[in-house]
Amino acid sequence: MPKRGYHHGNLRQALVDAALELIEEKGPTGFTLSEAAKQAGVTPAAVYRHFEGREDLIAECAQQGYEIFADLMEYAYDTGQPSDLASFEATGRAYLAFARRHPGHYVSMFESGISINRTPELAHVARRAFAVLEKAADKLAEHIPEDKRPPKQMVSAHIWAMSHGVVELFARGSPGTKSPFPPEDLLESGIGIYLRGLGLIPPDS
Structure with missing residues (x-):
């Protein structure tokens, strides 16, 4: 999967978009930050540059x-x-x-x-x-x-x-x-x- 966040210069929004897809699919407590990062095409560590949790x-x-x-x-x-x-x-x-x-x-x-x-x-x-x-x-x-x-x-x-x-x-x-x-x-x-x-x-x- 391409690293959408880095390529289009808006990693924060890429993570939000990934989270929205996961929330729709699994509910708000059914996914992890690692899954959101994977969905957005970035490493889990990158999430913490924008969100505390x-x-x-x-x-x-x-x-x-x-x-x-x-x-x-x-x-x-x-x-x-x-x-x-x-x-x-x-x-x-x-x-x-x-x-x-x-x-x-x-x-x-x-x-x-x-x-x-x-x-x-x-x-x-x-x-x-x-x-x-x-x-x-x-x-x-x-x-x-x-x-x-x-x-x-x-x-x-x-x-x-x-x-x-x-x-x-x-x-x-x-x-x-x-x-x-x-x-x-x-x-x-x-x-x-x-x-x-x-x-x-x-x-x-």
Whole structure:
């Protein structure tokens, strides 16, 4: 295998790319740094020039994933107009799309046990992604008197949990689970029921 890291001048990214492939194949705890080095075409000693250990490497995968994820969520929200509801639902579809297209990043972010507070940079970009749903919840609640509005952090956390559940059970091919409906339809109908229950959208929306 050619030493991709040395040849293209970006060994750090070559190791991240190798780790993402291994995470997708074996999970975040199913590979070693030596395997990542071999996948990248370098010696194990070369890894330590850039990463202190496997968790440090996975954290970098997670940070890059959150960058992609935050950009995707922001784009989905901005292009979901003309209605606030459409924008909200677009972020849910973006969540599913991200999990499908970037499984290595997704696992690094949500299933590796790496804290988003591991580094200031990781915490910042993760917060940027969370803020999109909070903004969407805030916009939907504008018509409700302020003292009666549900907390935007609560609403966004519930939608996040619902999105994550649909991804884990139905969008990523979990063994033994098969939905009679497309994951996008499941999530959209669930969001609609939840938001109507809170009074954030009228029954006929």
